[in-house]
Amino acid sequence: MRLQVQALNNRRLRIQFMMVVVLLVSLLVGWMPAKAAESEADPAVQEVFGQLQAGKRLKSDRTYVTPEQPTVYLTFDDGPSKLTNQVLDILDKEDVKATFFVLGEQAKAHPNELKRIVKDGHAIGNHTYNHVYKELYSDFQTFWNQIQRSEDVISSIVGIRPQLTRAPGGTATNFDANYFYLMEQAGYIVHDWNVDSGDSKRANVPVNEIWQTVKASPLDHEINILFHDGTGHESSVQVLPQVISYYKKLGYTFAALTEQVKPKQFAISKPKWSRSMSLPRFQALLDQTQEYATAHPNAANVAKIAEEKRLAQKLEAEEEAKAKAKKEEEEEAARILAQQAALPLQVHVLGGNTFNIEPSVYKLRANQIELPLRYLIEKMGGKVEWQASTKTANAHYGIYDMDYDLTNRSIRLYTLGTQTATYSLADMDMQNNQIIVPLRKTIDSLGGRITNAVMAGDNRQVTMALRPLYFFKENNSILKNSLFAMGG
Ligand SMILES: [Zn+2]
Known part of the structure; x- marks a missing residue:
């Protein structure tokens, strides 16, 4: 019984311990992502957020156009109502846009x-x-939601997203x-006004009072004047012809607001609403507004996007043209090279014969002529023997013998059977079972020299002087092999 209780206590302790562990882990897990999210905030957004919290207006990159003519923008708020048609009739009669x-x-x-508007x-x-007001200005989210909701209604009726x-x-x-x-991030332009007709100071403001207010208002090159066409604003409708006539006489033209008109905006004053804003909250709102702007590109955005696209296309076209020019240049170079390679090389041996080296046999590389050793020696009337065991080619030419040692890439030169020199021929190479050698170095090794080389245009000529052949009666076998009727 006692043991059972102890076991039970132990079990209870274990469970309590596990619970503490689970709690600690869950606390840690719960805390970590929050910490990560905070440090993830874009530094640029943090900077903007800081400035906005300090009450600073951040400049938008929008540009506006100032009209040449002094202009009045009549604006009517809070409608449409059953008064709107009367306003529209007057505007129509006066031929004025609002x-x-x-x-x-x-x-x-x-x-x-x-629809008629x-x-x-x-x-x-x-x-x-x-x-x-209380809904709109307690929180930007509510203001934003109302703008969206209103826009959806307008869009569903007239297909416009203002x-x-x-x-x-x-x-x-x-x-x-x-x-x-x-x-602004969402792409909207916020208009206040610079002339208030005073038609909503209180209910039923008399016509004359509105008229006096308008007449007493300062004039500006652009006048954005506030009226209302909502229910109860009969006075506004009545005063309207007078107001239009007044500004017309002053030389003003009338126009509807567009995205090009610089909005009249009041300076920021301390809000009468108590609001709070945190960085994550701000980030979330910024995401919403920017997503909206992306989903609903406005005229300015469209122009900007089009301009960016145009620049990108121009850049791409330039790159393409450059690549095309480069390709053509390369093709031209290859064509010239192919043409050059197709030319036979004419070799003149001074005091001796002249022969052609076929274009398929030699090639130009790094400014030197390369060709198979056997071909060269045989053209010159000599002979080449290949010693497979030592990977050595023996070239016999006149009194000269040369051992081309492929393994060591060297040439041993024999004169009358006696080794007289060793040359290193780093360029010596084996291609298609042929020893490829540079012409000039080989001729030099043979005791001759290139006296003239013309490699211009379609003229390919090499002139070489070879040592005269000496004939020795007491010659050994090598010499016997080397006796060729070449030159003098
Ligand atoms: Zn209003």
Whole structure:
């Protein structure tokens, strides 16, 4: 019984110990990937993140075009509504183009108005889905989701994914550097305004008040003026003809916003929303926005991609042309070489005969003529014997005997049977069972010399002087073998 209890205790201890081990291991495993992920953050992203957290706006690489004419961009937010058609009628009558920053929610409720905006040639911007500040500005993710949702609605009705956006309430005290940066990364252009008509200061702002506000607003080369065509903005519709006429008289032209118009943006001020951002969170949002930009290349991106593609193609074409030129050069060189190789080599022996060495027999290598030893000696009227046992060729020419020792790559020269010299002939080689030797060195070994060599164009001539042959009556067998009627 006692033993059983002890065994039970031991077992319990073992189990507890195992549990501790499992816990420690799981803690370690759980901790390690988190640590790894943190250190994996791209240093460039960390740098950007740091700057944004310090409240710095990071410059985008977009370029804009300033119109020649002073221009008014009429903008209408919060629609479309049942008022939108009235606005469109006025714009049509005045022959003026404008921009509508629509809410996804409203677009869904008024698809025909949205269609007419596009049909009439006005621009559409994205003003988020529901305009609820608390949702939009508590977290960029929610803002982003609403932009996407609204865009999907707009796209489903008119097939457009607007690049132009406007933050509900404007960016001041709503956007921070993260919002601006992430929207830009996704390819959007955020427009605030530089003239506020004051038509949404409160409900039912009187026409005259709006008119006075517009008239009192400063003039600029480009004016982005804020109006609303949402429900309850009848005053805005009523004041519109007056406003258009006012700017026309001042010499302004009217245009819809495009991706080329530099957006009016408020400077960053302290947000009235409490938000927090961590590096992993920022990285995740950056991934989302950049993925969106890749999946939806906008006009600017398309132009950039096209330009990059054009440059890449140009580079490729240049490389190809270079490779082609090189190939042609090589082919030409090979052709010349082949042509040259096809020429027979004419050999003149001074005071002796002239013979041709067939192109298939000799070759030019490293500026020297190489040819089979046997061929050369025999052409000169000599004789070559191959001693297989010693791997030596004996060439007999006149009073000269030469032993070409292939193993040692040397030539032993005999004059009248007496060894007179040893030459090293490093270039000596065995090809197709033939001993290949350089012409000049061989002639030198034979006691002669090349007096002239012409290797230009189709003229291949070598002139050589050979020592006169001496005839000795008391000659030995070698000499007997060497007696050839050559030269003098
Ligand atoms: Zn709004």
